[in-house]
Amino acid sequence: MNRDTSPFRPASTGASPTPKHASLTASTNLRYSLTRKSIYDRHLNRTKTSELSKSAFAFLFGEMVQHAQKKVYGVQDLEKKLNQHGYAVGQRFLELLLWREGRTAKRETRILGILQFISHSLYRAIFQKPADTLEKVRENEDEYMISDNDPLVNSYISVPKEMSQLNCAAFIAGIIEAVLDGHCFPAKVTAHTAPSDMWPGRTVFLIKFEPEVLEREGLRHGST
């Protein structure tokens, strides 16, 4: 999330403090300007190209993982929780992303289109780079894979041996799942570690669409 961090801060313009509130907080040295120009009043596009410290994000994400670890039983449960966190972020982020695309935004109706959207537009907006590969699973009609050689969320994370199944990129899987859901392509997205020699942290996001998606695809666009 080098460039755009909007999921991690409230992006609504409605939450501006009232002048009364501003004068109250001014005495406590909080950064509210008296002209009501707090960060909540900024234009949504203003932070589109601004950058965020990777360290700050790493610490925040680390705390999130630790928090998620508190009330879980096992790795599966933890991944599910991270996925839920990501889902909440993804829902909001999709809205912002489409709003920022403006007139050029369009609703994807085909599976391939939405996957392209995820691996290019979405990935670029979050991580400033496209995903590394987009593949179809040969054996299964309803499964696709997006791979990321070095997921940003995992760059400082070393999973202990006893939890080797865990991949914290489940958070990104959650974001992807939310974006798919937002486009009415219900699916299950999971993150799996698939190390290669060059990339020890390579992660594959496995996308398994619900049957009705494939059914619709067949009806609308013909079974090709």
Next chain:
Amino acid sequence: MPADWDIWAVSDWVTKPGEWRNEVMEEGPEELSTGSRKRERKKRRQARETGFKCSALLCSEPRPRCCRWYHIVAMVVYAVLILNKAGGLIFQRDFNPGLQKLTSNDYLILAGTFHGVHAITSQISPTNETGASGLEVLESENFVMRCFQTLTGTKFLVFAEPRQPNLDVVVRRVYELYSDYVMKNPFYQIEMPIRSEGFERHLSAYIKPHQ
């Protein structure tokens, strides 16, 4: 070109000994030819004449001996140890043969002893300055050890061949890797032994075994 740019380039170079060739390529279209070598020499001479001390490179060598080539050629690090603020050993790793093999228990004792000695060395300082630091460099016939204590009390010990000029850079880089791959890892419990695969990987990539 601003004068201090030169020093930055040099120190950058020093921190990444493996990548020096690439950096030359990036600087301009010239290959690593006699021309660019000459340019390097000129830059170094300029830095000397404008009065840059080699301390800008975190290097304790007298200036004439210290140059890029020198820094790159010699770097044999024997081992790296990390002590937590209570003097417990939380990381130990050998990179090159040169030190005796000790049992893990011996290492723990050694770490504890050193922790105590470090505290005493700051007490017996003969000068009246306040905030005396403890032991920083230890020399023996066969190795030199650089100890760096962070403000939080963690100690990094780097053992290397004697007369290593750029040990400060190595220690600093180890500290950097520690704060990246250990402290930012949500599965690391603070003050506990480090079992971070990312840290080990990056550390051994930085301190390559000497051929």
Next chain:
Amino acid sequence: MVVFSFFIFDRHCECIYLRQWLDATTPSPAQPLSRPVTASSAATNTTSAVEKPPAGNKLSMAEQAKLVFGVIFSLRNMVKKLCGPDDSFLCYRTGQYKLHYYETITSLRFVMLTDIRTENLKSSLHQIYVNLYVEYVVKNPLSPVEHPGGEGVNNEMFELGIDSFVRTIP
């Protein structure tokens, strides 16, 4: 070069000679230091000599000698453990001072504290051993074999020798 202090420890781990040069940069007390402070003179007139150090938080010299010995003993053992019995500890440096160490085969230990810019003084300490200690202490017929409390070491010749030697160290 600034030499802060100089210690000799014998094979019974006892400090047999101790000498301190006051740092010229720090404000020294007004009293003139006609005779150097040594462990033996400190032992004879305990009232004045031991509490000589100028700063209030400073350790007394006898205590400092004990701490110095503790440090060199531990570091020496540490070095021997890490690098085998052939290796020997040479010196260490902190931000404020540098400690040089030289051990003879007879387990006599010479320690010198200097400022941090000084090069390694192993050869100088060896010179002190050969040219001063052996000449003026060992060969002195009046000096005992052992030196409890520094007896026999603090003779005038040795002290003058040390003084002039320290001045000649570059």
